[in-house]
Amino acid sequence: MRAVGFDQYHEPAAELPEEARTFARMAANLIEEAEAIDWYEQRLAIERDSTARAIMLDAEGEEFKHFSMNLEFLFRRLPLWREIAQGILFQDGDIVEHGEESEEEATEEEAAKGAPLAGSESLGIGSLRGA
Amino acid sequence: MSHLLREHAPITEAGWRLLDDEARERLTPALAARKLVDFSGPHGWDYSATNLGRVEDVADAPGDGVAASQRRVLGLVELRAHFAISRAQLDDAERGAPDVDLETLDKAARRIASAENAAVFGGWGAAGIKGIAEASPHERINLGEDCEVYPRHVAKSVDALRAVGVDGPYGLALSPEGHTHVLETAEHGGYPLFQHLQEILGGPIVWAPGMNGGVVVSLRGGDFLFDSGEDLSIGYEGHDADAVQLYLEESFSFRVATPEAAVPLPV
Numbered sequence: 001m002r003a004v005g006f007d008q009y010h011e012p013a014a015e016l017p018e019e020a021r022t023f024a025r026m027a028a029n030l031i032e033e034a035e036a037i038d039w040y041e042q043r044l045a046i047e048r049d050s051t052a053r054a055i056m057l058d059a060e061g062e063e064f065k066h067f068s069m070n071l072e073f074l075f076r077r078l079p080l081w082r083e084i085a086q087g088i089l090f091q092d093g094d095i096v097e098h099g100e101e102s103e104e105e106a107t108e109e110e111a112a113k114g115a116p117l118a119g120s121e122s123l124g125i126g127s128l129r130g131a
Numbered sequence: 132m133s134h135l136l137r138e139h140a141p142i143t144e145a146g147w148r149l150l151d152d153e154a155r156e157r158l159t160p161a162l163a164a165r166k167l168v169d170f171s172g173p174h175g176w177d178y179s180a181t182n183l184g185r186v187e188d189v190a191d192a193p194g195d196g197v198a199a200s201q202r203r204v205l206g207l208v209e210l211r212a213h214f215a216i217s218r219a220q221l222d223d224a225e226r227g228a229p230d231v232d233l234e235t236l237d238k239a240a241r242r243i244a245s246a247e248n249a250a251v252f253g254g255w256g257a258a259g260i261k262g263i264a265e266a267s268p269h270e271r272i273n274l275g276e277d278c279e280v281y282p283r284h285v286a287k288s289v290d291a292l293r294a295v296g297v298d299g300p301y302g303l304a305l306s307p308e309g310h311t312h313v314l315e316t317a318e319h320g321g322y323p324l325f326q327h328l329q330e331i332l333g334g335p336i337v338w339a340p341g342m343n344g345g346v347v348v349s350l351r352g353g354d355f356l357f358d359s360g361e362d363l364s365i366g367y368e369g370h371d372a373d374a375v376q377l378y379l380e381e382s383f384s385f386r387v388a389t390p391e392a393a394v395p396l397p398v
Binding site: 018120121125126129131 | 364
């Protein structure tokens, strides 16, 4: 039987640390906000009533805000994700090219900075060159 | 479970996050050496020695007509700074108190950062670590008390490095006292001394608790090698009804590959 309301977890929830559970909830929020934006876009594509359109545009603005706040939260939890995103978001030009470059630079930088070993409980300070 | 035994501490995940964040915040400004030298690792707690790539002869080889030598390595040192956190303070943090007293952790962070800086810049003979300042073959340039002449001293140091083919950019580590003097001083015409020195160096001026005087170093890379085993971490030692005994810990070795890439500026 499916545990309704808890399917954002792919691993047994009881075995996940609190931080991972929070991350899963926020990732689920992000997906839901993106879906809501998609739904509004589809509805707006066919709606002709100007008042209804105005209300939906206003509501969609809320979803933009919620999506962005969720995304920023997740970025703060995963600095490498943030680092890669910084090289892609709000940039003109070729998105795929930016993506490849950003990933390469960020992962090299992470390795050079002394990123903690997987499973390590260290503070993750590493190198402070350029800090 | 790692040897830090954090799971055994009567500290919640939020409590550990508070302690780790506080330690990171206090350590980052004080870890001056890491702002200037090459950092390798962390290689893990079970990493015990740095390969020096050299051998030494060993007497009494166990066989006729056989030459013997033994690899030389530099064993990692372990530094630990103990501290205790009041359980009442941790409980307050759980209730949402914004002003939890973590002074013991702050002091331990300062102690271990100062020790790391002292080992890297000044050396640690008993541990086989030669520091940047003591390894340098350059003539010492006495820093003195008069900050107004610091630009001359720093420029002379940079010239000395260029003269032996050591490129920049360069960085300057200064004792807390020296750093404060520099920040407080404006030269004739009101131009801040700090900015003037940075322009001469082409690199940063770092605040270095644990060191005396200063040292100008090249930042070109490959000259000063910090080898990290376990990077700074908080571990658990024990607890009673009132307090939790913890420690900050790291393991590392340090080598100077190019002694002429630094000019010491003693006080």
